[in-house]
Amino acid sequence: MKPLISFTLLLLVFIAHAADPLPSWNDTAPKKAITAFVEKTTSDGSADFVPPAERIAVFDNDGTLWSEQPMYFQAFFIFDRIKQLAPQHPEWKTKEPFASVLKGDANAALAGGEHALIEMAMATHAGTTTEEFEKIVTDWITTAKHPKTGKLYTEMVYQPMLELLAYLRANGFKTFIVSGGGIEFMRPWAERVYGIPPEQVIGSSIKTKYEVRDGKPVIVRLPELNFIDDKAGKPVGIQQHIGRRPIMAFGNSDGDFQMLEWTTRGSGPRLAGIIHHTDAEREWAYDRKSHIGQLNRGLDEGPQRGWIIVDMKSDWKRIYPSEMR
Amino acid sequence: MKPLISFTLLLLVFIAHAADPLPSWNDTAPKKAITAFVEKTTSDGSADFVPPAERIAVFDNDGTLWSEQPMYFQAFFIFDRIKQLAPQHPEWKTKEPFASVLKGDANAALAGGEHALIEMAMATHAGTTTEEFEKIVTDWITTAKHPKTGKLYTEMVYQPMLELLAYLRANGFKTFIVSGGGIEFMRPWAERVYGIPPEQVIGSSIKTKYEVRDGKPVIVRLPELNFIDDKAGKPVGIQQHIGRRPIMAFGNSDGDFQMLEWTTRGSGPRLAGIIHHTDAEREWAYDRKSHIGQLNRGLDEGPQRGWIIVDMKSDWKRIYPSEMR
Numbered sequence: 001m002k003p004l005i006s007f008t009l010l011l012l013v014f015i016a017h018a019a020d021p022l023p024s025w026n027d028t029a030p031k032k033a034i035t036a037f038v039e040k041t042t043s044d045g046s047a048d049f050v051p052p053a054e055r056i057a058v059f060d061n062d063g064t065l066w067s068e069q070p071m072y073f074q075a076f077f078i079f080d081r082i083k084q085l086a087p088q089h090p091e092w093k094t095k096e097p098f099a100s101v102l103k104g105d106a107n108a109a110l111a112g113g114e115h116a117l118i119e120m121a122m123a124t125h126a127g128t129t130t131e132e133f134e135k136i137v138t139d140w141i142t143t144a145k146h147p148k149t150g151k152l153y154t155e156m157v158y159q160p161m162l163e164l165l166a167y168l169r170a171n172g173f174k175t176f177i178v179s180g181g182g183i184e185f186m187r188p189w190a191e192r193v194y195g196i197p198p199e200q201v202i203g204s205s206i207k208t209k210y211e212v213r214d215g216k217p218v219i220v221r222l223p224e225l226n227f228i229d230d231k232a233g234k235p236v237g238i239q240q241h242i243g244r245r246p247i248m249a250f251g252n253s254d255g256d257f258q259m260l261e262w263t264t265r266g267s268g269p270r271l272a273g274i275i276h277h278t279d280a281e282r283e284w285a286y287d288r289k290s291h292i293g294q295l296n297r298g299l300d301e302g303p304q305r306g307w308i309i310v311d312m313k314s315d316w317k318r319i320y321p322s323e324m325r
Numbered sequence: 326m327k328p329l330i331s332f333t334l335l336l337l338v339f340i341a342h343a344a345d346p347l348p349s350w351n352d353t354a355p356k357k358a359i360t361a362f363v364e365k366t367t368s369d370g371s372a373d374f375v376p377p378a379e380r381i382a383v384f385d386n387d388g389t390l391w392s393e394q395p396m397y398f399q400a401f402f403i404f405d406r407i408k409q410l411a412p413q414h415p416e417w418k419t420k421e422p423f424a425s426v427l428k429g430d431a432n433a434a435l436a437g438g439e440h441a442l443i444e445m446a447m448a449t450h451a452g453t454t455t456e457e458f459e460k461i462v463t464d465w466i467t468t469a470k471h472p473k474t475g476k477l478y479t480e481m482v483y484q485p486m487l488e489l490l491a492y493l494r495a496n497g498f499k500t501f502i503v504s505g506g507g508i509e510f511m512r513p514w515a516e517r518v519y520g521i522p523p524e525q526v527i528g529s530s531i532k533t534k535y536e537v538r539d540g541k542p543v544i545v546r547l548p549e550l551n552f553i554d555d556k557a558g559k560p561v562g563i564q565q566h567i568g569r570r571p572i573m574a575f576g577n578s579d580g581d582f583q584m585l586e587w588t589t590r591g592s593g594p595r596l597a598g599i600i601h602h603t604d605a606e607r608e609w610a611y612d613r614k615s616h617i618g619q620l621n622r623g624l625d626e627g628p629q630r631g632w633i634i635v636d637m638k639s640d641w642k643r644i645y646p647s648e649m650r
Contacts, residue, residue: 053516053522056524130564174524183565183568184568187568191378197378197569198567198568198569199381199499199524199525199566199567199568199569200524201568205565208561208564208565209557209561210557210558210559210560210561210583210587211557212586216590217560217583217586217587217590219560219561219564219587226565232534232535232536233535234535235535235542235544236533236534236535236544239455239533239544240508240530240533240551241524241566242523242524243508243509243512243523243524243526244522244523244524258535258542261537261542262535262542262544265541265542
């Protein structure tokens with residue numbers, strides 16, 4: 001038996017080495033840049049070697065790790081929460097933006113822009129304990145379906161990015177989410193879906209308060225903004241939570257510009273990538289004029305800054321995990 | 326040679342297993358409780374097994390991982406900064422609490438309590454970039470000496486706690502600092518001294534702002550409080566940064582009470598410990614009446630809540646790493 005076992009082991013080792021860690025990426029420039037970067041930063045003796053503790057990689061979520069059209073998935077969650085809570089809020093029937101949500105008119109509800117969204121987030125995300133909110137999110141994310149694809153929202157994550165996250169971690173990188181979305185909206189499922197534990201999720205937040213209710217300690221969510229993790233807020237959030245400048249960053253919109261700038265202007269090897277939504281058939285195509293995930297400055301300045309522009313249509317073999325079957 | 330190598334290997338494995346992971350702890354109740362807890366939460370098949378991702382252990386810093394007398398070590402840093410910055414602030418000569426610091430009267434400078442300390446922290450910690458501040462802290466911590474012991478402050482960490490941190494990590498725990506001290510004051514040396522990376526350091530903070538100065542992105546520290554990580558703020562800080570309830574917590578003062586309460590009132594196996602400063606000869610002895618690290622409620626309620634009270638005098642063989650020689 002012994003020689004056979006040795007041979008099987010050798011074969012497994014060989015397969016592991018030969019296997020493509022990014023099978024859903026075409027062999028175009030972005031994949032080559034990523035693998036070259038990982039190799040030079042992780043090979044002993046390389047001039048660009050980076051110690052494991054400093055291998056920090058940050059990822060935007062909406063539009064970078066999962067889809068974000070026709071609106072942020074968290075907005076669907078907020079709308080569903082408003083419908084659920086409406087019986088306790090008779091005033092919402094005539095009060096905007098709530099009235100539009102209850103009438104099923106998403107466009108009118110979002111006409112007030114970010115201000116309207118924040119008002120609705122406050123009204124629906126506060127007032128519970130952190131444990132109650134986690135259960136509300138978990139119940140929703142495991143059952144709610146996207147109106148266009150009919151998929152669970154967690155089935156609309158990008159297969160190439162799942163592979164990239166796993167590839168980085170296998171090479172000693174620590175992967176973080178840095179999103180404008182709600183930190184407590186992402187944490188309940190980020191570990192299961194992305195392999196990213198709650199302590200590596202950074203996002204926007206509301207204030208909370210610790211108290212003891214009937215002998216039971218709870219953390220209560222308050223209707224007050226704590227932090228907006230977007231644009232110039234992203235480097236601030238990174239410093240607050242990580243305290244170290246990342247060496248790799250991926251985003252998809254101008255809301256990620258400062259994060260990519262902060263990441264790439266440090267000394268030593270750096271890599272930044274922008275996911276460019278170019279695939280109207282398999283996903284969505286949008287950039288400069290989109291109301292969600294607008295991308296102007298990144299397209300203009302990214303290439304001259306050495307940032308990789310990932311063209312979803314030509315650089316990705318697949319979009320969603322379901323295409324692996 | 327071959328049999329000899331095998332024997333040596335076997336011996337090494339045996340020694341590794343037999344070696345006491347906590348050699349600076351006496352074989353008293355606290356050590357037994359800690360090792361029993363680690364064994365039952367990490368043994369496959371144990372009813373109390375905790376998956377590695379949930380093995381979160383949090384530690385207060387001042388008085389728990391290093392000494393805090395005759396005043397918080399960060400206060401020594403603040404005083405030194407005030408002296409350094411005084412030429413640029415002629416008004417400090419007559420303005421309290423700065424005037425007392427410049428006269429060398431620490432007691433008068435601190436007579437204003439927490440308010441005075443925060444005012445001085447603001448004046449000395451803001452106005453720099455994060456990178457500049459990191460360098461200022463590093464320069465100070467590698468040269469400044471404690472007035473009583475003449476040691477570097479980082480030589481006044483507790484050897485038994487260094488062993489506990491390493492023992493936990495070797496058993497798949499993730500160790501975090503959760504301190505009322507400044508987050509950016511601890512991060513520059515926590516990895517080297519405690520083995521705790523910056524992303525696992527939680528503390529009080531001031532607000533910061535991202536900007537591009539002459540083409541170079543920086544994060545600027547602002548003279549505005551962001552978060553006080555003390556008392557009921559500790560569970561809030563834990564939730565913000567970790568997003569998961571710890572299963573183990575150590576503190577030494579009533580400022581840690583809520584952190585220990587939050588940790589131990591979750592379901593499943595939990596362990597909390599209070600470092601009781603009882604050793605006036607080797608360190609300091611203080612508790613109920615101390616102006617620093619006051620401990621009342623923890624002593625009263627800790628034992629009935631099942632918290633371990635670590636008596637430094639009788640439970641620790643050594644205090645500082647220098648005693649290992």
